[in-house]
Amino acid sequence: MTSFNHPATWVHLDWVLVVVVAWLLIGVFGVFALRRFRLVAIVLFPLGAFFSVLLLGVALSAVFSDPETAILPLGLPQLPFHLRLDSLSAFFLILIGGVSAGVSTFAAGYFRQGEGTPPGLICLEYHVFLASIAMLVLADDAYVFMVTWETMAFSSFFLVLANHRIPEIRNAGYLYMLIAHIGALGILLCFGLLQANTGDYTFANMRAQHLTPFWGSVAFCLAVFGFGAKAGLLPLHIWLPEAHPAAPSPFSALMSGVMLKIALYGLLRVTFDLLQEHIWWWGVLLMGVGLITALFGVVFSTVQVEMKRLLAYSSIENIGLMCAGLGLSLLFLAYDMKALSALALTASLYHMLAHAFFKSLLFCSTGAVMHATGERSLGKLGGLMRYMPWVAWPTLIGVLACAGLPPFGGFVAEWLLLQSFLFTTGLPSSFLDMLVPVMAALIALIAALSGYTMVKYFGVIFLGQPREESLAHAHDAGLWERLGMLWLVLGSVVLGLFPNQVIALLDPATKLLVGAGLAHTVADNGWLLVPVSVERASYAPAIFLLGVLASFGLAYLLVRKLYHGRLRRVPPWDCGYPWQTPRMQDTAEGFGQPIRQIFEPFFRIKRQLPTAFDPQPSYKVALEDPLWYGLYLPVARLVERVSKIVGLLQQGRISVYLMYSFVTLIVVLLVVKR
Amino acid sequence: MSWLGVFSQLLALVTALLLAPLLTGWINQCRALLQNKSAPGLLQPYRMLHKLFNKESVMAEHASPLYRTAPYLIFSCMLLACAIVPTLSTDLPLSPAADAIALVGLFALARVFLSLAAMDVGTAFGSLGARREMLVGFLAEPALLMVLFCASMITRSTSLTTMVETLAHRELAIYPSLLLAGVAFVMVSLAENARVPVDNPDTHLELTMIHEALILEYSARHLALLEWAASLKLFAYSCIGLALFFPWGVADANAPLVLLLALPVLVIKLAIGGVVLALIETLSAKMRIFRVPEFLGTAFLVAVIGLLVNVLLGAG
Numbered sequence: 001m002t003s004f005n006h007p008a009t010w011v012h013l014d015w016v017l018v019v020v021v022a023w024l025l026i027g028v029f030g031v032f033a034l035r036r037f038r039l040v041a042i043v044l045f046p047l048g049a050f051f052s053v054l055l056l057g058v059a060l061s062a063v064f065s066d067p068e069t070a071i072l073p074l075g076l077p078q079l080p081f082h083l084r085l086d087s088l089s090a091f092f093l094i095l096i097g098g099v100s101a102g103v104s105t106f107a108a109g110y111f112r113q114g115e116g117t118p119p120g121l122i123c124l125e126y127h128v129f130l131a132s133i134a135m136l137v138l139a140d141d142a143y144v145f146m147v148t149w150e151t152m153a154f155s156s157f158f159l160v161l162a163n164h165r166i167p168e169i170r171n172a173g174y175l176y177m178l179i180a181h182i183g184a185l186g187i188l189l190c191f192g193l194l195q196a197n198t199g200d201y202t203f204a205n206m207r208a209q210h211l212t213p214f215w216g217s218v219a220f221c222l223a224v225f226g227f228g229a230k231a232g233l234l235p236l237h238i239w240l241p242e243a244h245p246a247a248p249s250p251f252s253a254l255m256s257g258v259m260l261k262i263a264l265y266g267l268l269r270v271t272f273d274l275l276q277e278h279i280w281w282w283g284v285l286l287m288g289v290g291l292i293t294a295l296f297g298v299v300f301s302t303v304q305v306e307m308k309r310l311l312a313y314s315s316i317e318n319i320g321l322m323c324a325g326l327g328l329s330l331l332f333l334a335y336d337m338k339a340l341s342a343l344a345l346t347a348s349l350y351h352m353l354a355h356a357f358f359k360s361l362l363f364c365s366t367g368a369v370m371h372a373t374g375e376r377s378l379g380k381l382g383g384l385m386r387y388m389p390w391v392a393w394p395t396l397i398g399v400l401a402c403a404g405l406p407p408f409g410g411f412v413a414e415w416l417l418l419q420s421f422l423f424t425t426g427l428p429s430s431f432l433d434m435l436v437p438v439m440a441a442l443i444a445l446i447a448a449l450s451g452y453t454m455v456k457y458f459g460v461i462f463l464g465q466p467r468e469e470s471l472a473h474a475h476d477a478g479l480w481e482r483l484g485m486l487w488l489v490l491g492s493v494v495l496g497l498f499p500n501q502v503i504a505l506l507d508p509a510t511k512l513l514v515g516a517g518l519a520h521t522v523a524d525n526g527w528l529l530v531p532v533s534v535e536r537a538s539y540a541p542a543i544f545l546l547g548v549l550a551s552f553g554l555a556y557l558l559v560r561k562l563y564h565g566r567l568r569r570v571p572p573w574d575c576g577y578p579w580q581t582p583r584m585q586d587t588a589e590g591f592g593q594p595i596r597q598i599f600e601p602f603f604r605i606k607r608q609l610p611t612a613f614d615p616q617p618s619y620k621v622a623l624e625d626p627l628w629y630g631l632y633l634p635v636a637r638l639v640e641r642v643s644k645i646v647g648l649l650q651q652g653r654i655s656v657y658l659m660y661s662f663v664t665l666i667v668v669l670l671v672v673k674r
Numbered sequence: 675m676s677w678l679g680v681f682s683q684l685l686a687l688v689t690a691l692l693l694a695p696l697l698t699g700w701i702n703q704c705r706a707l708l709q710n711k712s713a714p715g716l717l718q719p720y721r722m723l724h725k726l727f728n729k730e731s732v733m734a735e736h737a738s739p740l741y742r743t744a745p746y747l748i749f750s751c752m753l754l755a756c757a758i759v760p761t762l763s764t765d766l767p768l769s770p771a772a773d774a775i776a777l778v779g780l781f782a783l784a785r786v787f788l789s790l791a792a793m794d795v796g797t798a799f800g801s802l803g804a805r806r807e808m809l810v811g812f813l814a815e816p817a818l819l820m821v822l823f824c825a826s827m828i829t830r831s832t833s834l835t836t837m838v839e840t841l842a843h844r845e846l847a848i849y850p851s852l853l854l855a856g857v858a859f860v861m862v863s864l865a866e867n868a869r870v871p872v873d874n875p876d877t878h879l880e881l882t883m884i885h886e887a888l889i890l891e892y893s894a895r896h897l898a899l900l901e902w903a904a905s906l907k908l909f910a911y912s913c914i915g916l917a918l919f920f921p922w923g924v925a926d927a928n929a930p931l932v933l934l935l936a937l938p939v940l941v942i943k944l945a946i947g948g949v950v951l952a953l954i955e956t957l958s959a960k961m962r963i964f965r966v967p968e969f970l971g972t973a974f975l976v977a978v979i980g981l982l983v984n985v986l987l988g989a990g
Contacts, residue, residue: 383796385738396740403786406772406779415775422823422832430985437981440823444816445974451782451815452808455789459804464796465736528770537832543771547757551750559895563727572734573891574797585793586801594809598967 012062013070013085016093016134019055023048023131030123040119041108046480048127049104055134056097062090063508069140075147082202084140087508088273091349092137092265094505098491099257099356100130106364106484107250109477110371117162126251129155133262142191142201149187149266153180156259159251160243172242179239183229187266190222194274206274216275220282223270224289230263232316233323234293235627241300244312245376249367252308256315257360261352264322271330272345272513283331284435287324291442294320298449299599302456303592303623305378307366310457311359314402317450318355321443322348325417328436329514335428338516340420343531346518347416349506350499354409357491358401362457364485365395369461372474378457378588383466387474392462394485401492403454404447407541407548409495412502412529414447415539419531449595456591465582497541499529589621596623604629682763682925682933689937690756694905695719697912697944704952719905726898734795734891744791745892745899751784752906761913762936763925764835773832774822777914778815781866784903785811792888803887806963810865810872810884813970817862820977824855825918827984834917842921850987854980856919860954861973863911865966868904870955872966884963909944916943 026044033039062068062085072081085093107126111119132151139145157180161173195201196209211219229236244252271282297316304310325348332341368391369384370376385392401408421440427433466472477485495502500522507519521530528538559565574580596603604624610617649660699719706713715721733741758772772780789804789811826832828849829840865872868885875885889900917924923939925932961969 383736385740385794386736400783400786403782404779405783405786406776411776411779415779418775418819419832422826423830433985434982437823437827437985438978441816441820441974441978441981444819445812448782448812448815451786452812455786455793455804455808459790459793459801463738463740463790463793464801534770535831535833535836537773537775538770539773539776540771543768544754544776547754547768547771548747548750551753552746555746555749555753555899559727559899563895564730566730568730568732569735569737570732572736572795572797573732574795574799575890577798580797582796584798585796586798586805591801591805594805594964594967597964 011068012058012065012090013068013083013138015058016055016062016085016138017070017083019051019058020131020134022051023127023134026051027124027127027131030120030127032120033123034118034120037111037119040123041111041480044123045104045108045111048123048130049101049108049484052097052101052104052130054097055093056101059090059093059097060505062093063087063505075143079143081144082140083135083138083144084203085138087512088265088268089137091506091509092261093134095261095353095356096130096134096137096258098353099360099488100254102357102484102487102491103250103253103257103360103364104484105487106253106367106481109480109482109484110250110364110367111248112371117158117164122159122162122248125155125158126254129159129251129254133258136262137265140203142195142203142206145191145266146184146188149184152259152262153177153184156247156251156255160247160255162248162251163246169246172239172246176239176243179229179236183226183236186222186226186229188226190219190226190270193219193222194270203269203274207276210276213277213279216277217279217282220271220275220279221285223267224286227263227267227270228289228323231260231267231319231323232293233289233319234296235631237293237297237316238625238628238632240316241309241312244315244363245306245308249308249363249370252311252366253360253363256311256363257356260315260319261356264319264326264352267323267326268513271326272333278330278334280331280334280429280432283327283329283334284432286327286330287439288327290320290323290325290327291439291446292320293317294324294446295442296320296602298446298453299595299602300623300625302449302453302595303589303603305588305592306376307369307378307381307457307461308363308376310378310453311362311366314450314453315355315359317446318351318359321414321417321446322351322355324439324443325351325420328420328439331427331432333514337427338514339532340423341514342510342516342518343416344420345510345514346503346506346531347413347420349509350416350495350502351410351413353502353506354401354413354492354495357488357495358398358408358410361394361398361485361488361492362402364481364488365391365398368477368481368485369474372476373468373471375468375471378460380468381461381466381471382464382468382582382585383462383471384474385462387471388462388476390476390482391485394489395462396458397489397492399454399458401496403451405451407496407545409492412496412499412539412541414443415529416531417443419537423532423536452595456588460586460588460591464585467582467585467587497545499539499541500525500527503529602626676765679765679767683757683766683768685933686761686763686766687753687757689761689940690753690906690909693941693944694756694909695723695902697909697948698905700945701908701948701952704949705955708952708956719901723898723902726893726901727895729894731894731896733893733896736795737891738794741791741794742896744787744794745896745903747787748784749899749903749906751780751787752903752910755780755910756906756913758834759910759913760835760838760917760924761940763933764839765926766835769835770833774826774834774837775819775832777834778819778822781818781907782811782815784907785815788888788900792891795891797891799887799890803884803890806884807888809963810966810970813967813974814862814865817858817970817974817977818866820974820981821855821859821862821918822914824851824977824980824984827981828852838917838921838924839926841918842924842926849984851980851984852919854976854983856915858973858977858980859915859918861969861976863915864954865970865973867908867911869951871958871961872969874960912944912947913940916940916947 067086136148194206232240301313329344401410404410507517606622608620703713792800873884
């Protein structure tokens with residue numbers, strides 16, 4: 001470890017630690033200013049954002065430098081903190097710094113007085129959360145990893161419960177905590193297997209172990225289970241659509257944008273870095289789970305009627321796609337096809353970065369809309385583009401990016417993913433050769449469905465006429481909120497337009513994990529993004545955008561020059577029907593109806609139809625998750641039954657417990673003979 | 675990039691802009707003839723555009739700037755699509771900027787903006803049309819992608835120019851995967867271009883329309899741009915089909931002189947394609963909107979089967 005003597009001699013790791021300590025201090029300071037809302041909002045959150053930018057800068061330069069290690073004299077005796085900053089950690093620090101800079105800025109304008117938890121406490125929880133995830137990606141032993149993992153889980157639990165007076169939010173928090181801990185158990189067991197009875201829990205030792213295929217597979221499955229619970233893979237996704245809407249919007253943004261990616265970081269670290277041998281079916285398993293998750297997520301997301309739930313399901317979809325990419329990369333790695341493995345991994349990492357920015361942006365926009373209108377149900381919004389242009393236009397960028405449309409970040413990720421799926425012929429097994437194109441088809445379907453979802457999201461909230469009278473008084477976002485959203489827009493646009501530069505940043509990480517990278521092919525081609533060769537495929541978003549803008553401008557000028565620009569504003573025509581009301585627009589339910597019909601087996605539908613004699617006929621339909629009824633409730637009932645049986649043993653009388661001890665002693669004496 | 679490349683790129687753009695309304699006019703004429711109606715003139719679409727551009731635009735009072743910009747944006751998306759599809763020559767400087775996947779993305783971008791613009795005014799028809807358009811889109815888009823992937827599996831490329839060059843220079847043989855892809859492509863193009871059996875370009879009956887419902891509120895220059903964009907889309911689709919399944923007669927960088935011949939060849943191919951389209955439209959009946967997902971789902975599956983056949987037979 002380098003000494004903290006003089007700032008000039010500090011390495012990147014020291015600077016990251018400075019940011020972590022600064023975040024913790026900001027949090028502690030928040031406790032002393034518990035109710036001083038203005039201080040928290042105007043000073044502490046922007047200060048946190050400043051350190052996020054610092055972290056971003058440090059991480060950007062750390063990507064290209066050699067791994068740095070440190071041992072902190074913290075923690076238990078004999079068990080110091082081992083830290084290591086390599087290119088994979090640096091990549092995730094970029095993600096954390098970049099997204100949290102925008103979200104913290106947004107949060108400075110977001111938190112108001114009189115909303116559940118006092119602002120000072122939120123400030124503490126928020127910054128402890130950030131500090132814990134920054135430490136998590138630095139962890140170089142299982143001990144630090146689990147400590148920071150649990151700190152992340154607890155701080156986020158408290159943030160989810162910010163409005164703890166609402167019973168649904170308490171339930172959501174409970175569910176979240178429960179699944180987080182079931183997952184943590186999986187991770188703990190996985191680390192236990194990885195150290196292979198050596199008793200040394202440092203990652204360096206785990207890398208040195210060579211597990212048998214059986215134990216390696218068990219460790220892999222445990223990792224998928226444990227990290228999948230945090231990432232929201234099926235069937236452990238159930239907490240996600242509950243917890244995301246419950247949390248305050250800036251924190252939903254961080255949860256969806258950053259925390260889910262941190263779960264994938266864990267998966268990457270364990271499967272690609274710590275496990276040395278890879279088996280082909282691991283990749284197929286991960287791909288399968290990922291694609292099922294993605295399809296499930298996107299289908300559910302199209303039929304949601306609450307804006308944050310819609311986004312939460314959309315996050316499930318994106319996580320699924322990222323996992324599919326990781327699975328493909330793992331498959332190639334198992335067959336030692338390094339270049340293709342690097343392509344798939346790059347696609348997945350790119351998707352993580354892009355999703356972090358656009359999904360945070362969308363969650364921030366829901367926050368701004370909720371503040372302005374007090375509504376979170378899509379059915380009561382509409383027409384907000386006129387009242388909140390500063391929210392609507394950035395959201396439009398986020399929506400386009402999320403729908404995977406060119407020239408934004410989401411498209412580049414999808415493009416790379418499809419490329420990696422498309423050119424896979426040459427796998428040793430013909431079964432896999434057949435499987436991969438089918439998966440590509442599924443990805444195309446999922447991507448197209450997410451477009452449907454996003455049109456619904458944007459169209460119902462911001463376009464059309466306001467569905468409620470009160471919406472006419474909606475106010476636009478404040479200065480801090482605007483700044484935060486613009487930062488995230490900037491991220492999405494940069495990710496969309498400069499894929500080559502971004503891939504250069506990802507390259508050290510892919511080289512570290514799979515031993516190959518794309519940078520050398522990419523760097524030779526200037527503005528073109530060329531993953532393999534120019535003849536095979538190329539894409540240049542900047543030229544693409546320039547082409548669209550040029551023909552846009554030309555068309556506009558020519559129309560004005562050759563003809564005219566006269567315009568008359570009148571009431572809407574609507575086929576000459578004059579009694580048009582805002583109620584006649586499609587509702588959120590209506591917009592999702594075709595999808596509901598096509599994918600009916602996916603849902604558990606509760607319909608309440610009116611009869612001919614109802615004085616006030618009403619129609620209600622509720623869509624529920626079949627997994628909740630098919631998997632979770634039976635398991636819960638089983639647990640309850642088992643605990644009842646266990647309860648029989650526990651009578652609460654000390655004499656009974658003494659008898660248990662006595663019987664146990666007798667049994668032990670009988671069994672253990674010398 | 676050579677001067678010849680720039681020239682053929684500009685030529686392709688101008689050809690697309692000028693030929694697209696003509697193609698629409700030709701199809702309308704064929705259809706009218708097949709249906710025993712008296713046909714409008716071949717140049718009717720141009721007269722229509724001219725008339726619309728001259729008119730004053732009438733716009734709903736609460737329409738947002740998105741509504742006003744959408745027609746220009748959709749028009750430029752379609753123009754760019756026509757620029758990257760090899761119509762006359764494969765020597766296109768713009769082509770490396772966007773491959774087959776980006777082309778599908780481009781169509782999707784235009785569709786999303788069209789749907790958003792339709793929802794903007796907040797009338798019943800607009801949002802109905804937007805919903806139906808997205809319904810058609812989410813099935814047609816992956817199907818189109820699969821069709822293109824069938825061709826890219828054969829040519830081992832997703833770059834449109836490389837695909838067309840490779841397909842044009844192979845020996846004449848029937849690829850089963852391309853055959854399946856062709857069937858799927860025809861189905862997708864019918865849906866994407868708002869043709870019978872999926873949609874009816876003539877109708878203004880609210881129960882049946884998709885595309886017309888989307889542009890119901892538009893007038894004058896905005897409507898003209900949208901109509902022109904629709905023609906360009908039809909043109910682009912026809913050219914993709916011709917380029918993938920009948921790639922002969924397209925010039926490449928090695929044989930620039932073919933460029934002289936390419937235009938007449940293209941016109942003839944398009945004319946035949948137009949007759950076929952008119953024939954399909956006349957012979958089939960419009961289907962209920964809820965049959966459309968089945969129709970497009972079939973197209974998607976046929977294309978996926980094509981992809982699998984390709985892998986199975988190893989036709990690389």
